[in-house]
Amino acid sequence: MVRLVSFEDEYYPSGAPKDYRAQVELLVGGQVVQEGLIRVNYPLNYNGLKIYQFSFGPAVNLLATGADGQELFRGPVALSNSFRDEQGIVRSYGILEHPENNLFVVIVGSAGPGDPSVPAGQVSIQLYDGPFPDSQQIGFSNAAAGAAVEIQGVKFNPEALTQFSVFQLREDPGLGMIWVAFALFMIGLGMVFYFPHRQVIVAVHPDIKGSRVSYSFLGKKGQAAEEIQAFGQAIGATGQIQPKTIERKSKR
Amino acid sequence: MNAMQAIFFWGSLVALGFIAIILIAYIFSLQSGARAKGAQTGGGSLQQILFGMMVVVFVLLTGFITLRWIDTGQGPFSGMYEFAIAFSWGIIGLGVLYWLRYRVMLVSGAAALIALALMIFAAFQSSQAAELVPALQQSFLLSTHVAAAALSYGAFTIGFIASILFLMQRKTVKSWMPSPDKLDRISYNSVIVGFPLLTLVIILGAIWAEEAWGRYWSWDPKETAALVTWLFYVGYLHTRVVKGWAGTRSAVLVVIAFIAVVFTFFGNYFFEGLHAYT
Numbered sequence: 001m002v003r004l005v006s007f008e009d010e011y012y013p014s015g016a017p018k019d020y021r022a023q024v025e026l027l028v029g030g031q032v033v034q035e036g037l038i039r040v041n042y043p044l045n046y047n048g049l050k051i052y053q054f055s056f057g058p059a060v061n062l063l064a065t066g067a068d069g070q071e072l073f074r075g076p077v078a079l080s081n082s083f084r085d086e087q088g089i090v091r092s093y094g095i096l097e098h099p100e101n102n103l104f105v106v107i108v109g110s111a112g113p114g115d116p117s118v119p120a121g122q123v124s125i126q127l128y129d130g131p132f133p134d135s136q137q138i139g140f141s142n143a144a145a146g147a148a149v150e151i152q153g154v155k156f157n158p159e160a161l162t163q164f165s166v167f168q169l170r171e172d173p174g175l176g177m178i179w180v181a182f183a184l185f186m187i188g189l190g191m192v193f194y195f196p197h198r199q200v201i202v203a204v205h206p207d208i209k210g211s212r213v214s215y216s217f218l219g220k221k222g223q224a225a226e227e228i229q230a231f232g233q234a235i236g237a238t239g240q241i242q243p244k245t246i247e248r249k250s251k252r
Numbered sequence: 253m254n255a256m257q258a259i260f261f262w263g264s265l266v267a268l269g270f271i272a273i274i275l276i277a278y279i280f281s282l283q284s285g286a287r288a289k290g291a292q293t294g295g296g297s298l299q300q301i302l303f304g305m306m307v308v309v310f311v312l313l314t315g316f317i318t319l320r321w322i323d324t325g326q327g328p329f330s331g332m333y334e335f336a337i338a339f340s341w342g343i344i345g346l347g348v349l350y351w352l353r354y355r356v357m358l359v360s361g362a363a364a365l366i367a368l369a370l371m372i373f374a375a376f377q378s379s380q381a382a383e384l385v386p387a388l389q390q391s392f393l394l395s396t397h398v399a400a401a402a403l404s405y406g407a408f409t410i411g412f413i414a415s416i417l418f419l420m421q422r423k424t425v426k427s428w429m430p431s432p433d434k435l436d437r438i439s440y441n442s443v444i445v446g447f448p449l450l451t452l453v454i455i456l457g458a459i460w461a462e463e464a465w466g467r468y469w470s471w472d473p474k475e476t477a478a479l480v481t482w483l484f485y486v487g488y489l490h491t492r493v494v495k496g497w498a499g500t501r502s503a504v505l506v507v508i509a510f511i512a513v514v515f516t517f518f519g520n521y522f523f524e525g526l527h528a529y530t
Contacts, residue, residue: 040464
């Protein structure tokens with residue numbers, strides 16, 4: 001299990017993102033086995049498992065109590081969905097459904113300063129009579145962090161406005177292989193281009209008037225031409241065979 | 253620090269402007285030399301001036317990149333301003349190398365014109381050091397990924413120029429121009445330099461994506477554009493090596509592939525995506 005201890009997002013004055021830092025704890029069987037900081041470009045390694053940042057968004061720690069003071073729900077709700085309203089404002093929302101307590105809630109986050117219906121620092125808590133969206137809204141209210149509101153006899157307290165993070169877990173035992181493959185690929189390219197394969201086939205045909213010699217080249221011609229010429233002359237100088245150059249284009 | 257950067261930036265821009273002017277004079281001297289004797293003797297001293305200027309530009313751009321690197325603490329390869337300069341640096345660097353190897357000033361000089369266009373483009377961009385989004389805060393990969401891209405694009409620019417000069421002589425061989433045979437060789441050589449570098453860019457990008465986002469490949473527009481570019485050059489190499497294509501058909505392919513390079517470079521203006529940093 002991954003537990004998010006803290007998440008910070010930092011921005012430049014221009015609004016461009018600067019850094020996303022997620023401090024996490026890894027728990028196995030309830031025990032913290034590792035803690036670490038996850039940033040973009042710096043995933044966390046645990047036993048060959050890599051944990052990457054994927055996305056983040058607003059969340060709210062909500063406490064809901066019934067009319068009799070009984071605690072119906074207490075915990076974080078991630079506002080991980082988003083919608084665009086009639087004015088074109090994009091807001092994030094989260095859904096909390098507890099059928100056993102007949103609790104169906106949609107929590108809508110603020111779009112930031114200047115949001116006309118959900119002011120910054122508040123959330124809109126909307127109560128439904130059944131699973132969203134095939135149900136009727138039976139009441140809603142805006143609530144600031146730490147301020148409880150009552151809707152249809154249910155008290156809601158958004159105890160804190162926080163953030164959630166989504167992590168991507170990847171186990172990639174083949175990463176080393178990929179590095180090797182890439183390296184081999186580059187070496188192969190270098191060999192093909194800079195050390196091309198060359199082959200010269202020399203055929204000697206016996207003839208009554210002396211032997212005939214013919215050549216065939218694989219790869220670049222010309223590079224060995226001088227050597228071949230010299231070779232032919234050397235053979236010719238022995239007087240035993242008459243070199244006669246017949247160049248054939250290789251059939252490649 | 254900023255004043256020094258500005259001096260290096262405008263110094264290289266002005267020097268590139270001079271290269272453009274001298275290049276025109278050089279072309280005229282080549283033409284008149286060819287008319288007079290039919291031999292390629294014209295413009296010897298202009299050639300040396302051009303080469304000297306290119307070395308100066310290369311030193312200035314290297315100085316700029318070094319200063320900015322020290323200033324911002326990371327390879328100055330983020331944002332279109334910095335990358336346009338890195339691209340120019342790649343072109344000029346490769347231009348100098350190809351001059352040393354092939355002694356064809358027309359190719360290196362004309363490539364410098366593309367560097368000039370990039371520097372003018374950069375002059376209209378904000379020179380503010382880009383604020384690095386979290387994904388880019390990986391100094392080693394940022395530097396290698398983008399430096400390899402700048403060099404491979406530089407090589408492809410040389411190949412593009414050589415192919416254009418080749419195609420200009422398709423009907424009649426112009427005696428003042430470098431011989432088509434040589435141009436064909438230069439363009440092939442530039443591809444076998446640029447192609448492995450482009451491959452390296454894509455590989456480093458994939459590894460980086462794995463580190464930053466947990467996936468090698470996201471079909472981000474710039475990734476896809478780089479892959480398409482890569483495939484164009486694959487096509488060029490295969491038709492050339494396996495099918496024996498050369499000359500006009502190869503040159504046309506290089507020109508098309510270079511259009512893909514330009515598209516990849518400016519791709520983040522057309523699409524959104526993971527590379528939309530500027």
